Amino acid sequence: MASIPSDHNARPAAPHENPVVASHFRSKAEQEDAGKMGMWLFLTTEVLLFGGFFCAYAVFRMLYPETFEGASAKFLDWRIGAINTVVLLLSSFTVAMSIRNAQLNQQWWLRINLIITIACAIFFLVTKLWLEYWPKIVEGKLPGTFFTYSGAMTDHDQIFLSIYWTATATHGLHVLIGVFLLTWLLVRAWKLHFGPKTYLALENVGLYWHVVDLIWIFLFPLLYLV
Amino acid sequence: MTHPSHPNMPGESNAHDHHEGPHISSVRTLVTVFVALLAFTAITVFTAKMTDLGDFGDIVLALGLASVKGTLVCLYFMHLRYDNVFYSFLFLSCLGALALFLGLTMLDINNRDNIDPIRSQHAVPVPLDIAGRARFDEAQRLGRDLYMANCAACHAVDARGIPGLGENLIGDSFVLRSSDAELVDFIIKGRTANDPLSETGVPMPPRGGNPNLTDEQIAQIVVYVRALQPKDAKPKP
Amino acid sequence: MRSLPKITARSATLGAIIALALPCAPAMADGVMRRMFFPARAAEYSGPSDSVSFFIFWTTAFFFVLLMGLMAIFVVKYRRRPGQAAPRSPSHNTPLELAWSGIPLILLGMMFFFGARLYIEMRTPPIDSTVINVTAQKWGWTWEYPGGEQSLESVTLANVSSPVFAVPVGKPVRLVMNSTDVIHSLYIPAFRDKVDVIPNRYTTYWFRAEKIGEYHLYCAEYCGDQHSQMMALIKVMSDADYQEWLAEQADTSAIPxxxxxxxxxxxxxxxxxxxxxxxxxxxxxxxxxxxxxxxxxxxxxxxxxxxxxxxxxxxxxxxxxxxxxxxxxxxxxxxxxxxxxxxxxxxxxxxxxxxxxxxxxxxxxxxxxxxxxxxxxxxxxxxxxx
Amino acid sequence: MSAAHDHHDHHPSYLAPKETLGKTIMSWVYTIDHKKIGVMYLCAVLFAFFLGGVLALGVRTHLWSPAETIVQIDPSTGEEREVQKERFFRDVTITRTVMRENEAGEKVRAQEERTFTSNNIYNRVFTLHGAVMVFLFIIPSVPAALGNFFLPLMIGAKDVAFPRLNLLSWYVYVFGSLMTLGALLGGGVETGWTFYTPYSTSTEFGQTTLVALAVFVLGFSSIFTGLNFIVTVHKMRAPGMGWFDMPLFVWAIYATSIIQVLATPVLGITVLLLAIERMFNIGIFDPAKGGDPILFQHFFWFYSHPAVYIMILPGFGIISEMITTHARKPIFGYRFVAFSSIAIAAISFLVWAHHMFTAMGELAAIIFSGLTMLVAIPTAIKVFAWVATLYKGSIALNTPMLYVLSFLFLFTIGGLTGPPLAVLSTDLHLHDTYFVVAHFHYVMMGGTVIAFIGGLHHWWPKMFGRMYNETFAKLGCLLVFVGFNLTFFTQFFLGSNGMPRRYATYVEEFQTLHQLSTIGSYILAIGLFVHLGVFVMSLLNGKKAVENPWGSLTMEWDTESPPIEHNFLHEPVATHGPYDYDQPIVPPRTKPGEWPLPDMPEGDDGANTKRGMF
The missing domain is CATH 1.10.760.10 (Cytochrome c-like domain)
Structure with missing residues (x-):
C-alpha cells in the first residue's frame, strides 16, 4: 500500500518527509484535524457502547446487592485483574511515548515502544484466555445455558457472570483489534512512514488504545474488587 | 499532485485552530503520569481488599479512584489538555449522555414501586412485615399445619428433605440466605426441573402444588420453617 | 401594496371568532365530541381523564386553526404574481420569537400538571380496595377473586370465546397482576387506564366502577399470535348481583x-x-x-x-x-x-x-x-x- | 495536474458514462464520490420504501374484515357453529425436514408439518413493515441519500471528509439490508420492530437473531454517515462560511449526526445483548433468570427515541430550504430555527421513557413526562417560523411548495397530537392504541416522508439535470395528501375509542373506520406510484434543467445540473448568506484562481487520497 512512485531518478523521498494531502482537503492541517476529529467521534461511540454494560451492571447491582458483593471474590481472582491492569497501563504509556518518538523522529525508539505495546496487549490476551477464561469454562462458570457451576449460592450469580463475560469479551475483542492495528503501525514504522509531520495514524490508534485502557480502568474495580 | 493551502482565505480560521505546532509531551510528564496511575491502582486494590467501607463506600471509593485515573489518561496520554478544546467537549458530552442514560434508568428501576405507600405491603403480604411480633406465634402455629399438609410430602416431616424429592429446608444455603419475602416469592412461583439453578432436578410446583394456598398462608409456612432453622442462622431482614 | 392594518383587522376577526368559539367548547365537549372521541365513561377517573384530554384538544386545536389559517391566508394573499417581487419585511423579531417559545411552554406546563396530578390519583389505590389476583399468560386472563373464585362465564368477542369478569359498582377494586410468560398489558378503555403485566413482578391496576354495564378488556402489549384475541368482558354490576355471581362461580360441583x-x-x-x-x-x-x-x-x-x-x-x-x-x-x-x-x-x-x-x-x-x-x-x- | 478548467466539456457531469459499460459500472461500484453514493443510497432506500409499502398494504388489506374463520360457541346454548370471514392472510402449512432420533437412537430425516396461522403471518408482516421502514428507509432516507448528495455541495466542499468511509457505510447498509431480506425469506420475525423482551427472546420459528444482528450492522452504517457529516461540517466549509452562514438543511443534518453518533452505539449494544440472549440465554433481560425486561425497554428507547429525531430533523431542514426558495423569503428567525435543531437533538436524550409510562415506576414517569414537554418548544419554534416565512413572500405554488404546505398541515397535526401522549393521565388511555399509530405516522410519514418526496422534487433538476412533469407531480401530491389523511386520521378515532395496536383481529364496532383507513392506504399507494412514474418519465425524456431553475441562493445551485465530478468549477466563497432573498443584488460566489481539479479517470481517483485518510 505504501509503495512510492519511483519513476523519478532521484532518491525517493521517505514517506514521512512527504506528507500527502487528499484532493478534497484544502490543506494538510485541515486533513489532520478532520482525521483526529473523526477518531474522537468514533471514540465517543465506543464509550457509549460500553456504557450499556455499565448501565446493566449498575442496575443489577442495585437490584441484587447480595449477589454482586460476593461475586467478585467468588468467581474472579483480583490478582490476575491487577496484573492485567498494570500491563494495560504500561502499554498506554508506551503508546504515548511512541507518539513523542515520532514527533522527534526517533525511529528506533518508536519501533521499540510499539513492540512493547504489542507485547503487553498479547500478554493481556493470553492471561485472559489462559488464566481466566479457560478455568472458568472448565468449572462451568459460564453465562446462561452453559452455567453448570455447582457451588452457586444466590439466585442471580449467573447475571453477574453474564455481565462479566459479555463485557470482558467485548473488551477483549477491542484489545485484539488493537493488536492488529498496532502491528499495522509497526509495519509502517519500519517503512519510515512516521515522522514529525506524519504521525496522524499513530496518534489515532493511540487514542483508540487509550480508550481501551480507560474502559478497563473502570471494569477492573467493578468486576474484580468491589 | 497536491496543492498548498490558500494563504489568504478568509474562512481559514474554521479549518484548524493550532498553527504554532503540536505539543510534544515531555518524558518526565509521561513517566510521572504512568507512576501515578500505578500508585492509584495499588491504592484501589488495597482499599478494596483491606478496608471495609460497606458496599456503597467501596463502590464510591473505587469509582472515584478510577475516575482520577481516567482523567489522567485523558489529559496527558490522550493529550486533551493541550489539544483542541472541542475534543474535550465531545468526550464530556458523550459522558454526559452516558450519565443521563445510567442515571435516569436507575432512577426508574430504583423507584418503581415507591409512590404507592400501600402497594409494597400488599403485593406479597408477609405477616412478619406488616403485623409485627404479635401475630408471629399464631403464624407459626398455622404455618406448621399448612406445612404438614402441603410440603411434608416432599420435604419430609422434619423438613430435612427427601433425596430425589425435596430439598433440605433447614440447612440449605439458599433457604438460609434468602429473605422471608424472597422465599415467599419463590414458593409462589416454584421452579421447573430444567431451571439451571435447580439443585435437585425435581420441579418445585408453584405454591407447592396447592393453588388454594394464599400468599399469606405461604408466608406462615415460611415463618414455621424459620423456626426450625438453627438459632444462629441469620436470614436477611 | 397591501397595507398592514387590513391584515391585522382580518387576523383580529379570525381571533375573535376563535375567542367566541372557546367558551362554547365545554358544552360541545360533553355532547358530540365525547361520542366521537371516547368510549363510554365507566370509572371514577374516566371523567377527569377526559377533561384533561379536552383541555389538550382545545388548546392544540386553537393553535392548529391559528397556524393553518395564517398559512392559508398567506398562500392566497402572497402567491407569486409574474413581475411582482416579494415586498420586504423583517426576517426576525425577537419578542415575537420569544413569545412563541414561552406561551407554549406555559400551556404545556399546565397540561403536564393536570395530567400528573390525575396520574398520581390513578396510581394510588384506596386502602379498602377489594384485591383480585390477575394472572396473564399467552393468551388469556385469569382473575382469582378474594374467595378463590374464578370466572366460568364466557361470551364471544371478535369471534373468540372470552371470559367474563364481574366487578361491583361503586367499590374500589385493586387488581394485583402478574404474568407467567411475556409482558402483557391490561387495558379497559371505558376506565381510561392500562397497566403492563410483567413477569416476575407485581403491578397494580385499580378502579372504582361508576356505571353498570359491559365493557371490553384488551391486552395492549403485543404478546404474539393471539394477542388480538386476548380479550375479556368486564361486567360492572350492583353489589348484590356481584355477590350472587361470585357464588355461582364458586360452586362447580353441580356442573356436569x-x-x-x-x-x-x-x-x-x-x-x-x-x-x-x-x-x-x-x-x-x-x-x-x-x-x-x-x-x-x-x-x-x-x-x-x-x-x-x-x-x-x-x-x-x-x-x-x-x-x-x-x-x-x-x-x-x-x-x-x-x-x-x-x-x-x-x-x-x-x-x-x-x-x-x-x-x-x-x-x-x-x-x-x-x-x-x-x-x-x-x-x-x-x-x-x- | 493543473488542467485547464475553462471549458465545461473537460469536466463531465458525475453521471456521464465512461468509455465502456464495464468501466461505467466500476466507476459506481468503487466510487468515492459523495454524489454517486447519495444516488446509490437513494435507489436503495426507495427499494426499501417500496418493500415496506407493500407490507403496509398487506396489513391494511388484512384489517378490512374484523376476525377470521373460527368455531364459535354460542354462550346461551353451548352449541358450536362456524362463522365464515374472509381475510387476506390465510393459514399456511409448510412441510419441513427435520432430523429426528428413531427408536434405535439413530438420527433420521423426517417430515414435519408446521402451520402458521393467519394471525402469525399478520404479525410477521407488520413487524417487517416496521423494521424495514424504520431501519432501512426513514433513518437513512434523508441524511444518507439527500444529505450525502447535497451537504458537501451546500457548504462548498469537494466531498465529505472521509469518502471511503462513506462508501463503506453504503456497503454496510446494503449488507444489513440483505440480512433483513434474508430474514424475511427465512421465515420472518414476529416480535414487532421494538423486539420487546421476553417475547423476543422466547419466540421460535423465526429469524429474530438475524434481524437483531442486521440492526447491529445497520447501526454502523448510520454511525459512519453521522461521523462523516459532523467532521465535514466542522472542517470543510467554504471560505467565508461561518456557522451562521450555513443553510438550515446543514444545521439539521448536523444535529441529526450528533444523535446518530451518540445514540446508535446504545442500540448496538442492545441488539447485541438481545442476540446473545437468544443464543446463550444469558438472562440479562429474561425475568425467569432474574433479568429485567424493563431494562431492555430503557436500552432500546434510549436509542429509539432519539432515532425519531434522526428521522424528522433532516425533514425540517428540507422544509426550511424549500420554503425560503419557493417563497423567495429569508427564513424567519434564522438563529432560532438553527438552534432549535440542536436543542431538539439535546432534549431527545432526556425523554426516551415516555414510551414506557404503563410499565415504569411512578416517580420516573412523572419526571419523563415533564421532560417530554420540553421537546414541543423547539418544534413549535420551527413551525411558527415557517409560517411566518410565508408572510409577504412571493409564493410559487409548484410541487415542492405544495409539499411544504402539506408538510405544515400534516406535521402540525402530528406534533399537536404529541401532548396527549406525553401527558400522563391521557397517555394511560392512548398508549399502545391506534392513536399512537396515527400520531407517529403523521410525524414520520406526514413529516419526514412528505419532506423527503418534496425535497426530491426540489432537488431533482440538480441531481439528474432533468425537469419533471409539473401537472402529474401535483396530481401525485394531491393523491398522497388525501390518501394519507384518510388512512391515518381515522386511526386517531380508532385509538381514542380504544382499539389497541398490533391487533390482527378486532371487535366489529371498529370495522367502518378500519375500512376507511384501508381505502385511504390504496389512494396513498396510487399517489406514490404517480410520483414514481413522474420520476421515471423525467429520467427518460424530461426537459433539460438549467443550472438554477428556482433561483435559489444556496450554494448547491451554483454549479451545473447535474454537478460536475468535483462539484464546482471554481472555488466557491460564501459572499452572501443562503437566504438573502431580500437583498436587491447578491454578489457572485466564485473566486477566481486556482481550484485544483484532478483530471484523472474516476476509478483511479483514490490515488489522490492514498495515504492520509480512511
Missing amino acids: LVELGRKLSISAGCLACHSLDGRPGTGPSWKNIWGNTHVMTDGESVKVDENYIRESILEPNARIVAGYPAQMPTYQGRFSDRELRAFIAYIASLSDDGAEDAERMMEEDDAEQEASEADSPQASVPTTDF
Whole structure:
C-alpha cells in the first residue's frame, strides 16, 4: 500500500518527509484535524457502547446487592485483574511515548515502544484466555445455558457472570483489534512512514488504545474488587 | 499532485485552530503520569481488599479512584489538555449522555414501586412485615399445619428433605440466605426441573402444588420453617 | 401594496371568532365530541381523564386553526404574481420569537400538571380496595377473586370465546397482576387506564366502577399470535348481583364434567391456541385427538389418553407434538383434580369415538360427587394434590 | 495536474458514462464520490420504501374484515357453529425436514408439518413493515441519500471528509439490508420492530437473531454517515462560511449526526445483548433468570427515541430550504430555527421513557413526562417560523411548495397530537392504541416522508439535470395528501375509542373506520406510484434543467445540473448568506484562481487520497 512512485531518478523521498494531502482537503492541517476529529467521534461511540454494560451492571447491582458483593471474590481472582491492569497501563504509556518518538523522529525508539505495546496487549490476551477464561469454562462458570457451576449460592450469580463475560469479551475483542492495528503501525514504522509531520495514524490508534485502557480502568474495580 | 493551502482565505480560521505546532509531551510528564496511575491502582486494590467501607463506600471509593485515573489518561496520554478544546467537549458530552442514560434508568428501576405507600405491603403480604411480633406465634402455629399438609410430602416431616424429592429446608444455603419475602416469592412461583439453578432436578410446583394456598398462608409456612432453622442462622431482614 | 392594518383587522376577526368559539367548547365537549372521541365513561377517573384530554384538544386545536389559517391566508394573499417581487419585511423579531417559545411552554406546563396530578390519583389505590389476583399468560386472563373464585362465564368477542369478569359498582377494586410468560398489558378503555403485566413482578391496576354495564378488556402489549384475541368482558354490576355471581362461580360441583371442561377451557384461555374445528393453531386442535397417536419432536409416538392430557396440562413442555412450538405455560397448581378430569372428559367428548369415554368419566364423577357430598357437606377445605 | 478548467466539456457531469459499460459500472461500484453514493443510497432506500409499502398494504388489506374463520360457541346454548370471514392472510402449512432420533437412537430425516396461522403471518408482516421502514428507509432516507448528495455541495466542499468511509457505510447498509431480506425469506420475525423482551427472546420459528444482528450492522452504517457529516461540517466549509452562514438543511443534518453518533452505539449494544440472549440465554433481560425486561425497554428507547429525531430533523431542514426558495423569503428567525435543531437533538436524550409510562415506576414517569414537554418548544419554534416565512413572500405554488404546505398541515397535526401522549393521565388511555399509530405516522410519514418526496422534487433538476412533469407531480401530491389523511386520521378515532395496536383481529364496532383507513392506504399507494412514474418519465425524456431553475441562493445551485465530478468549477466563497432573498443584488460566489481539479479517470481517483485518510 505504501509503495512510492519511483519513476523519478532521484532518491525517493521517505514517506514521512512527504506528507500527502487528499484532493478534497484544502490543506494538510485541515486533513489532520478532520482525521483526529473523526477518531474522537468514533471514540465517543465506543464509550457509549460500553456504557450499556455499565448501565446493566449498575442496575443489577442495585437490584441484587447480595449477589454482586460476593461475586467478585467468588468467581474472579483480583490478582490476575491487577496484573492485567498494570500491563494495560504500561502499554498506554508506551503508546504515548511512541507518539513523542515520532514527533522527534526517533525511529528506533518508536519501533521499540510499539513492540512493547504489542507485547503487553498479547500478554493481556493470553492471561485472559489462559488464566481466566479457560478455568472458568472448565468449572462451568459460564453465562446462561452453559452455567453448570455447582457451588452457586444466590439466585442471580449467573447475571453477574453474564455481565462479566459479555463485557470482558467485548473488551477483549477491542484489545485484539488493537493488536492488529498496532502491528499495522509497526509495519509502517519500519517503512519510515512516521515522522514529525506524519504521525496522524499513530496518534489515532493511540487514542483508540487509550480508550481501551480507560474502559478497563473502570471494569477492573467493578468486576474484580468491589 | 497536491496543492498548498490558500494563504489568504478568509474562512481559514474554521479549518484548524493550532498553527504554532503540536505539543510534544515531555518524558518526565509521561513517566510521572504512568507512576501515578500505578500508585492509584495499588491504592484501589488495597482499599478494596483491606478496608471495609460497606458496599456503597467501596463502590464510591473505587469509582472515584478510577475516575482520577481516567482523567489522567485523558489529559496527558490522550493529550486533551493541550489539544483542541472541542475534543474535550465531545468526550464530556458523550459522558454526559452516558450519565443521563445510567442515571435516569436507575432512577426508574430504583423507584418503581415507591409512590404507592400501600402497594409494597400488599403485593406479597408477609405477616412478619406488616403485623409485627404479635401475630408471629399464631403464624407459626398455622404455618406448621399448612406445612404438614402441603410440603411434608416432599420435604419430609422434619423438613430435612427427601433425596430425589425435596430439598433440605433447614440447612440449605439458599433457604438460609434468602429473605422471608424472597422465599415467599419463590414458593409462589416454584421452579421447573430444567431451571439451571435447580439443585435437585425435581420441579418445585408453584405454591407447592396447592393453588388454594394464599400468599399469606405461604408466608406462615415460611415463618414455621424459620423456626426450625438453627438459632444462629441469620436470614436477611 | 397591501397595507398592514387590513391584515391585522382580518387576523383580529379570525381571533375573535376563535375567542367566541372557546367558551362554547365545554358544552360541545360533553355532547358530540365525547361520542366521537371516547368510549363510554365507566370509572371514577374516566371523567377527569377526559377533561384533561379536552383541555389538550382545545388548546392544540386553537393553535392548529391559528397556524393553518395564517398559512392559508398567506398562500392566497402572497402567491407569486409574474413581475411582482416579494415586498420586504423583517426576517426576525425577537419578542415575537420569544413569545412563541414561552406561551407554549406555559400551556404545556399546565397540561403536564393536570395530567400528573390525575396520574398520581390513578396510581394510588384506596386502602379498602377489594384485591383480585390477575394472572396473564399467552393468551388469556385469569382473575382469582378474594374467595378463590374464578370466572366460568364466557361470551364471544371478535369471534373468540372470552371470559367474563364481574366487578361491583361503586367499590374500589385493586387488581394485583402478574404474568407467567411475556409482558402483557391490561387495558379497559371505558376506565381510561392500562397497566403492563410483567413477569416476575407485581403491578397494580385499580378502579372504582361508576356505571353498570359491559365493557371490553384488551391486552395492549403485543404478546404474539393471539394477542388480538386476548380479550375479556368486564361486567360492572350492583353489589348484590356481584355477590350472587361470585357464588355461582364458586360452586362447580353441580356442573356436569364435560360442561365444566368446556367452561374452563374458555376461562383459562385454552381455546386461544387449541381450535375445536380441527384447524391447527399454536397448539394442536382438540377435535378428534382423543385416542389418536401423536408424533413428538423427539420422534416418540404417544397415544392421547388420560395420562397424556394430564401431563400436557401440568408439564406442557415435557413432550411437544412435532411441528408445534414449545409455547404452552404450565398450569400446575391452577386446577383441582376434578377440574383436570373435566378437561379430559371435555376433550374426549370432542372426538367422534370419544363420546363413550366421556360418558364413563361423567358417571364416575357423579358417583364421586355423591360420595363426597355424603362424606362432608363442606368440601372447600384446602386439600393438596400430593 | 493543473488542467485547464475553462471549458465545461473537460469536466463531465458525475453521471456521464465512461468509455465502456464495464468501466461505467466500476466507476459506481468503487466510487468515492459523495454524489454517486447519495444516488446509490437513494435507489436503495426507495427499494426499501417500496418493500415496506407493500407490507403496509398487506396489513391494511388484512384489517378490512374484523376476525377470521373460527368455531364459535354460542354462550346461551353451548352449541358450536362456524362463522365464515374472509381475510387476506390465510393459514399456511409448510412441510419441513427435520432430523429426528428413531427408536434405535439413530438420527433420521423426517417430515414435519408446521402451520402458521393467519394471525402469525399478520404479525410477521407488520413487524417487517416496521423494521424495514424504520431501519432501512426513514433513518437513512434523508441524511444518507439527500444529505450525502447535497451537504458537501451546500457548504462548498469537494466531498465529505472521509469518502471511503462513506462508501463503506453504503456497503454496510446494503449488507444489513440483505440480512433483513434474508430474514424475511427465512421465515420472518414476529416480535414487532421494538423486539420487546421476553417475547423476543422466547419466540421460535423465526429469524429474530438475524434481524437483531442486521440492526447491529445497520447501526454502523448510520454511525459512519453521522461521523462523516459532523467532521465535514466542522472542517470543510467554504471560505467565508461561518456557522451562521450555513443553510438550515446543514444545521439539521448536523444535529441529526450528533444523535446518530451518540445514540446508535446504545442500540448496538442492545441488539447485541438481545442476540446473545437468544443464543446463550444469558438472562440479562429474561425475568425467569432474574433479568429485567424493563431494562431492555430503557436500552432500546434510549436509542429509539432519539432515532425519531434522526428521522424528522433532516425533514425540517428540507422544509426550511424549500420554503425560503419557493417563497423567495429569508427564513424567519434564522438563529432560532438553527438552534432549535440542536436543542431538539439535546432534549431527545432526556425523554426516551415516555414510551414506557404503563410499565415504569411512578416517580420516573412523572419526571419523563415533564421532560417530554420540553421537546414541543423547539418544534413549535420551527413551525411558527415557517409560517411566518410565508408572510409577504412571493409564493410559487409548484410541487415542492405544495409539499411544504402539506408538510405544515400534516406535521402540525402530528406534533399537536404529541401532548396527549406525553401527558400522563391521557397517555394511560392512548398508549399502545391506534392513536399512537396515527400520531407517529403523521410525524414520520406526514413529516419526514412528505419532506423527503418534496425535497426530491426540489432537488431533482440538480441531481439528474432533468425537469419533471409539473401537472402529474401535483396530481401525485394531491393523491398522497388525501390518501394519507384518510388512512391515518381515522386511526386517531380508532385509538381514542380504544382499539389497541398490533391487533390482527378486532371487535366489529371498529370495522367502518378500519375500512376507511384501508381505502385511504390504496389512494396513498396510487399517489406514490404517480410520483414514481413522474420520476421515471423525467429520467427518460424530461426537459433539460438549467443550472438554477428556482433561483435559489444556496450554494448547491451554483454549479451545473447535474454537478460536475468535483462539484464546482471554481472555488466557491460564501459572499452572501443562503437566504438573502431580500437583498436587491447578491454578489457572485466564485473566486477566481486556482481550484485544483484532478483530471484523472474516476476509478483511479483514490490515488489522490492514498495515504492520509480512511
